[in-house]
Amino acid sequence: MSGKRIGAEAVETKGWLRANKWLLLRRFSQFGILALFLLGPLAGIWVVKGNLNYSYTLNILPLTDPYVALQSAMTGHLPEKLGLIGLAIVLAFYFLVGGRVYCSWVCPVNLVTDAAGWLRDRLGIKGSVHFSRNARYWILGMTLIGSATTGVVLWELINPVSMLHRGLIFGLGAAWTIVVAVFLFDLFVMSRGWCGRLCPVGAFYSLLGRWSPVRVSAPQRAACNDCMDCFEVCPEPQVIRPALKGEAKGVGPVILAPNCTNCGRCIDVCSKEVFSFGLRFNNPASTIKVK
Amino acid sequence: MATTNSKSPKSGAARRQFIFDAAKMACGVGMLGLGLGLYAKQAKALPPLALRPPGALLENDFLGACIRCGLCVRDCPYNILELAKPETPVATGTPYFTARNIPCEMCEDIPCVKACPTTALDHQLTDINKAKMGLAVLIDHETCLNFLGLRCDVCYRVCPVIDKAITLEMVPNQRTGRHAMFLPTVHSEHCTGCGKCEKSCVLEEAAIRVLPPKLAKGELGHHYRVGWEEQKKAGHSLMDESKMIDLPDRLPEGATLPGHYDPASGHTEPMRGMAGSEAGIIPSTPPGLGGKP
Numbered sequence: 186m187s188g189k190r191i192g193a194e195a196v197e198t199k200g201w202l203r204a205n206k207w208l209l210l211r212r213f214s215q216f217g218i219l220a221l222f223l224l225g226p227l228a229g230i231w232v233v234k235g236n237l238n239y240s241y242t243l244n245i246l247p248l249t250d251p252y253v254a255l256q257s258a259m260t261g262h263l264p265e266k267l268g269l270i271g272l273a274i275v276l277a278f279y280f281l282v283g284g285r286v287y288c289s290w291v292c293p294v295n296l297v298t299d300a301a302g303w304l305r306d307r308l309g310i311k312g313s314v315h316f317s318r319n320a321r322y323w324i325l326g327m328t329l330i331g332s333a334t335t336g337v338v339l340w341e342l343i344n345p346v347s348m349l350h351r352g353l354i355f356g357l358g359a360a361w362t363i364v365v366a367v368f369l370f371d372l373f374v375m376s377r378g379w380c381g382r383l384c385p386v387g388a389f390y391s392l393l394g395r396w397s398p399v400r401v402s403a404p405q406r407a408a409c410n411d412c413m414d415c416f417e418v419c420p421e422p423q424v425i426r427p428a429l430k431g432e433a434k435g436v437g438p439v440i441l442a443p444n445c446t447n448c449g450r451c452i453d454v455c456s457k458e459v460f461s462f463g464l465r466f467n468n469p470a471s472t473i474k475v476k
Numbered sequence: 477m478a479t480t481n482s483k484s485p486k487s488g489a490a491r492r493q494f495i496f497d498a499a500k501m502a503c504g505v506g507m508l509g510l511g512l513g514l515y516a517k518q519a520k521a522l523p524p525l526a527l528r529p530p531g532a533l534l535e536n537d538f539l540g541a542c543i544r545c546g547l548c549v550r551d552c553p554y555n556i557l558e559l560a561k562p563e564t565p566v567a568t569g570t571p572y573f574t575a576r577n578i579p580c581e582m583c584e585d586i587p588c589v590k591a592c593p594t595t596a597l598d599h600q601l602t603d604i605n606k607a608k609m610g611l612a613v614l615i616d617h618e619t620c621l622n623f624l625g626l627r628c629d630v631c632y633r634v635c636p637v638i639d640k641a642i643t644l645e646m647v648p649n650q651r652t653g654r655h656a657m658f659l660p661t662v663h664s665e666h667c668t669g670c671g672k673c674e675k676s677c678v679l680e681e682a683a684i685r686v687l688p689p690k691l692a693k694g695e696l697g698h699h700y701r702v703g704w705e706e707q708k709k710a711g712h713s714l715m716d717e718s719k720m721i722d723l724p725d726r727l728p729e730g731a732t733l734p735g736h737y738d739p740a741s742g743h744t745e746p747m748r749g750m751a752g753s754e755a756g757i758i759p760s761t762p763p764g765l766g767g768k769p
Contacts, residue, residue, distance in 0.1 A: 225550070238569075239545030239593050247593065253543045257594065260540025268543070268593030323501045327509040335516040337539040341569055342515055347544065348562060351569055355546055358561025 191306070191417045192454035199456065207449030214290045222354050236351045237291070238341075239271060247271030251279075252389040253347075256339060259332040276393065282447065284394025288380060288387045289420075289448035293350050297364055298380050301371035302420070313376040318423065318444070321388035328385050345379075346386050377420050381444075391443040401445055401452065402463035403429045403438040404472055409459050415451035425451065429459070437468030519567040524687050526565075526572040527609045527669060529557055530580065531589045531601035542596035544569030551591035554581050575671025575686045580609060582636050582670050605637060610669030610686040611693060612642070612662045620683040625649045625657050631673035631684050632660050640666035642673065660684065664693060717742070 195204040202209075222240070225231040234241045238250045249271035254264055264272060279287060288295055331339040341347060345363045352360035367379045380387055403409075406429050415429070416422045424442035431437065452460040522528075522535050529548050532538050548571050549557040556573045560566035571588075573580065582604045589597040601607060612631075614620060621628035622644070635642040644658040660673075662684075671686045696702075707713050720739040727733065736745045 231550075234550045235545040235547050238543045239547065241547060241591075241593075249593065250543070257540060257543055262537070262541035262595055264543070264594045265592065265599060271593065317497065317501065320501060320505070323505040324508065327505045328512075331509050331513055331516070332540070335513050336536055337516040337519060337567070338543065339512055339516060341544050342512060342519060342567065347569060351544065351546065351559060352561070355549065355559045356561060359563040360561065363562065 191414050194412060194414065194456040195454050197456070199458075204453055207453050211290055211448055212296075215293065215296055218291055219293060219350075219353065222350070226354055236347065236354055238347055238351075239268060241267070246274070248275050251276050251393065252386055253338060253341060255389070256328060256332040256341070259329050260336045260338065279390060279393050279397070281397060282394075282399045283397040283445070284390035284392065285387060285444060285446040286394070286399075287390045288384075289446035292346055292386070293353070294346050294364070294367060294384075295380065297349070297368050298371045298377070298420075301368045302377060305372050305376060306417075310373065313378070314374055316375060316378065316382045318382050318421075320382050321385055324383060325385035325388040340385060344386065346384070381420055387444075387446075395443045396465070397443075398465050399447065400463060400465045401440045401447060401449065401460055402467070403440070403459050404461060404463065404467075405457065405459045406430075406432060406438050406472055408457040410457055412456070414454040414456075415460070418450045418454050420448065420450075421445060432471060435470045437470055438472050439463060439465055439468040441465065441468075521565075522567075522572075522688070523565050524691055525574055525576070525685070526560075527575055527580075527671065527686060529571055529573070529588045529597055530582075530586055530604060530607035530609055530668070531592075531598040532609070533596055533598065538596050539567050539570070541594050542570050543594055545593065546571065547591040547593060548588035548597060551587040553583065553587065554578070556580055557588065573671075575610075575669075575674040576682055577675075579671030579675040580607075580668075582607070582668060605666075605668060607668040607670075608689060610671070611664050611689045612667050612669065612671075612673050612684055612686050613692045614660055614662060614684045615687075616683040619679055619681075620660070621678070622658050622660055623683075625651065625655060627658065628678060629658065629660070630676050630678055634672045634676045636670060636672060637666050637668065641668070664689070 192204055221233045221242075222236065225234060232243060238253045240248045242248070247267040247270050249264060249268050251272055254268070254272050257264070263269070328340040343363070345367050348360040349364050352358060371378050371380075375382065403425075409429060415425055419425055421442070421444045424440050424445040427436050427442070428438050428440045447462075449460075449462065452458075452462070516539075520535055520539060528535075528538060529552075533541055544559065546559050546569075549559055556578050557571045558573065560568055560570050560572060562568050566572050584604055586601060586604050586607075589599060589601055592599070614631075617623045629644065632638065632642045632644055641663055643661050643663065645661045646656050646658055649655040649657045669686045669689075673684045674682045674686050677684050703714075717739040722738055725733060725736070732745050734745055735747045738744075
């Protein structure tokens, strides 16, 4: 095999635990949320009822998926009171922490596509069908117009996210085929294809987090040694460059692109500790003197 | 326009590329949308035996209002509802039940409706007896045991709205000539479509089934007026009976039709003999039969 594994340098300098800190936290979040949903049907302990489209926690906290609610609204139907409260909570939350936090910290399909991405890297599969990263926004628009014209919450007919999540909780049926299809698609057809180019759920959440205060930043970018590990590991590598390499152009260190999922993997794999979570407002054009 | 022209060749190429990319995307996504739209059309064809929970909107609206969360499934105390899996011929993720497997228990507090965060299950429905999940139809007169002249009566007995939604109508058994048949008869006004009758039908395949109302019900022409109902509403006949023409009855000289009513004169011929001693000319139900039990 050529070269060393991604993040090996970070493991050497920071230790394994710190070089995987955000990844571990993220997996804990993903599996934890799934476990809370599964506790009811598997163990009879009803902390959360429902699924990611709408859930009711401890008979007090409603949470509504805004993308599904928007498609439903396009067909001319608004939620009831609890559904509306849940909608407001979710909108406010992702508006603050970054819309695509849903993708990297909550969505169960992320586990599937991350696994495909990891395996693709291990197997050294190169080459990928080219597809614009804007395709997801076109699909997003299509699902909204389609919902309005068909009167059906359109993307829910095939949405792998809700099929997998609902399937795990209410019975999988043939939904596993869709999940396998997404896995194989990402593995063989298109690198980071599903989440990065096609999924309209992620596209919706990216728009929701367009102005989120919580962002990944590269305040120590002067220390960057161009090892490229962050680009290798990032599911949306195009978001890093403006912030990391923007010193000369007078661009601040905060990753402002809404498609950054705030997964924090770049923070983990950087041996020079260039990245950290920060606020959108803390974005000076030059970071040289920070050192 | 002027600015575009000034840096002509490069921006012209960029513009062409942009239009080309946009067209490519619109076509690809359009194809996907077309496929999804046709699939959505198929998804609206709910199989007749899949019943929606109480208070569900009509299928056309239901598929737009329901957000597939499964809260109704969770709050059903009898675990009757399930969410459609991708391979089920019901729109994926939407709740349904199959009466023959497990019918609705018609809880008085209707927890499934209360749990729904949307309008997919109508929160106006507070009386479960007003639910219209479907309509029971005694669909096979050839195998129903009561139609064979036996006293099965199970669908009638299990009906939660007994004697309103299902009654037993007594008719003479023409085969034996001396027995009665008690025909289970569904009254759409009271049937909630819970499916208890279908579940408990003792046959291998149920002779009574709950179907969507639009499949189970006929519909009179909107211009139809049922005379006796109009008469009841108005308190009198809507026609001026004195102007009615009664065509002459061809009868042998001097003969009369017993019990014949002549609208023009308002005269009724007397019946022959004692009432009930003879069935009369009109064949009707034998004495003692024909009423509700």
